[in-house]
Amino acid sequence: MTEGDSLNLVGDPMAARAALSPLRRRLLEHLAEPASAAGLGDALGIPRQRVRHHLKVLEQAGLIVEAGQRQRRGFVEKLYAVRPGAMMIDPMLLGFPSIDRDRRDKQDRHSAEHLVRTAARMVHEVGRMRGEAEREGRRLITFTMEADIGFASPVELDAFTARLTRILGDLAQDYPATGDRRQFRLTATGHPTVGTLSGNNERKAVN
Incomplete structure (x- = not known):
């Protein structure tokens, strides 16, 4: 890190x-x-x-x-x-309202709007915490993991997200955000690769 x-x-x-x-x-x-x-x-x-x-x-x-x-x-x-x-403008200044836990849980996991709002909140929170850490002479510890994947159909995508949800749920139980533990927010997102929204790929991505 x-x-x-x-x-x-x-x-x-x-x-x-x-x-x-x-x-x-x-x-x-x-x-x-x-x-x-x-x-x-x-x-x-x-x-x-x-x-x-x-x-x-x-x-x-x-x-x-x-x-x-x-x-x-x-x-x-x-x-x-x-x-x-x-230099990055805080997305919250541009009209992205914060999303509380209840609203996040009720959002459609395949909604592009939900992804964008979540990304905006992440930039807002991490950017501010990073600034505070720098002013105090500390390092903000984060982690980022990325992977390229592909789906042959919307059914495969649904199966993947259901499986990933189960895996993250199991991991969250092993590392509970309680007591004196240092708490982190884990966010898993996915979007079509830039440059693939054309022809058949575009139809697959929006279905």
């Missing part, structure tokens, strides 16, 4: 709005490498005063940081760069 590349979950509504502005998105793209307001203005054809305003908004939102200074045309200019790590 290892931590991957740094990930910054944007969970503050003001920061999210700053990141989603079309012009600020362009600025963030250009700030993958340190740049100044003047350099960004030249690259994008925008007055540097306007660029400085948007850089200030991005800095206040915590999306960019100062990355040094450099001498240019007789004066010193500040350099800015995107905060290290990939």
Whole structure:
């Protein structure tokens, strides 16, 4: 279990709005490498005063940081760069309501909407816990397992999910989330492989 590349979950509504502005998105793209307001203005054809305003908004939102200074045309200019790590908007800011245990149990296990809502909740919870762990100088322990599988028919898919449900139920009994045990949430999902939704594969995937 290892931590991957740094990930910054944007969970503050003001920061999210700053990141989603079309012009600020362009600025963030250009700030993958340190740049100044003047350099960004030249690259994008925008007055540097306007660029400085948007850089200030991005800095206040915590999306960019100062990355040094450099001498240019007789004066010193500040350099800015995107905060290290990939940036992800918290899905819950985009209108994904949380799902309580009772609603999860009643959901259709083959519903794409249920999968998307579950994935959104996972990003929300893990992203926030990871940020808290980093601030405390700790590592968030997680595990991820993936496998490619195939089904000849919807009947096979139903049989697989029923069998997997039984297996997970047995495992859950062996590792109960009670007492002083460190609790984890295990989520098993499956979706058609990207690029297979065409012709016969598409009909099989949506049946």
